[in-house]
Amino acid sequence: MKYCKFCLQPDTRPNTFFSVDGVCPACTYFSATKHVDWQERFEILQDLLAQHPRRKGQYHDCIIGVSGGKDSTRQALFLRDKLGVNPLLVTLSYPPEQVTERGVENLSNLINLGFDVVVSAPAPQTWRTLKQEGFRQFTNSFRSTEMALFASVPQIAIKYGIKLIMWGENPGLQLGDMKTLGRNGYDGNSLRYMNTLSSGLDWMLKCGFTKSELTPYVYPGVEEFEKHNLQIVYLGWFLGDWSLVNNAEYSCTSGLQIRTDGVEKTGDLYGVTALDEDFTPINQLIKGGFKYEVQR
Numbered sequence: 284m285k286y287c288k289f290c291l292q293p294d295t296r297p298n299t300f301f302s303v304d305g306v307c308p309a310c311t312y313f314s315a316t317k318h319v320d321w322q323e324r325f326e327i328l329q330d331l332l333a334q335h336p337r338r339k340g341q342y343h344d345c346i347i348g349v350s351g352g353k354d355s356t357r358q359a360l361f362l363r364d365k366l367g368v369n370p371l372l373v374t375l376s377y378p379p380e381q382v383t384e385r386g387v388e389n390l391s392n393l394i395n396l397g398f399d400v401v402v403s404a405p406a407p408q409t410w411r412t413l414k415q416e417g418f419r420q421f422t423n424s425f426r427s428t429e430m431a432l433f434a435s436v437p438q439i440a441i442k443y444g445i446k447l448i449m450w451g452e453n454p455g456l457q458l459g460d461m462k463t464l465g466r467n468g469y470d471g472n473s474l475r476y477m478n479t480l481s482s483g484l485d486w487m488l489k490c491g492f493t494k495s496e497l498t499p500y501v502y503p504g505v506e507e508f509e510k511h512n513l514q515i516v517y518l519g520w521f522l523g524d525w526s527l528v529n530n531a532e533y534s535c536t537s538g539l540q541i542r543t544d545g546v547e548k549t550g551d552l553y554g555v556t557a558l559d560e561d562f563t564p565i566n567q568l569i570k571g572g573f574k575y576e577v578q579r
């Protein structure tokens with residue numbers, strides 16, 4: 284296993300490719316952003332919004348998938364306050380055993396800031412069994428839940444007849460999952476090819492669930508995207524100061540609550556990630572350890 288020359292990203296990340304000099308895609312992208320014309324990108328975003336006008340009788344211009352954390356709070360505020368857009372926020376709720384009090388507060392904060400929020404809540408029993416099975420079979424309890432998380436947003440976009448979906452980070456450029464790269468830096472319609480979403484439903488069906496019980500875990504197909512004219516846009520591509528710390532700073536001034544449990548417990552220096560549940564830090568630690576074992 285190799286680490287990036289500039290950061291702690293290992294080359295065992297699925298679908299990642301380091302440069303010949305040993306630099307990860309995220310660092311390559313970050314150094315290229317120094318030469319970007321951000322005003323030009325802002326205008327591209329304005330054009331995109333103009334190309335997707337609100338349908339007659341509709342109240343929202345686009346959908347944002349939110350957890351209530353730093354990225355979603357920043358995106359919602361940016362779209363509404365800088366661009367005059369009215370977004371519908373969609374969140375996938377964790378079962379009561381999983382969600383943190385802080386996560387609930389942060390979602391309430393978005394509602395208090397004046398946003399409309401739609402909550403999708405998959406059946407807790409199915410959720411629990413799949414989480415357990417994902418851990419047992421793949422050492423990854425997020426195998427199923429991340430599918431539900433990503434699927435909920437286009438599913439609700441289709442139900443509400445909204446075509447434009449805003450997503451935060453471009454996982455190809457900003458994280459290094461190169462299979463998700465689209466036609467250009469903001470096109471997110473290739474999100475379906477990301478490692479998390481490519482594992483399919485078969486293993487869940489083998490757990491004994493029917494297709495209809497797994498509906499919340501099914502990411503809409505290419506045909507459905509075309510039929511409903513869905514366009515996912517990575518908003519992070521348009522923001523020159525998009526970063527973990529900056530997003531948290533913007534959001535904290537608007538009421539976001541961050542972690543106080545300390546870096547020793549989470550590995551998070553700033554206490555700003557995975558605010559809505561505590562399994563993520565554990566999963567990250569397991570992931571690193573497991574990959575390391577395999578590589579050795």
Ligand SMILES: [Zn+2]
Pocket residue numbers: 287288289290291292306307308309310311
């Ligand atoms: Zn790097």
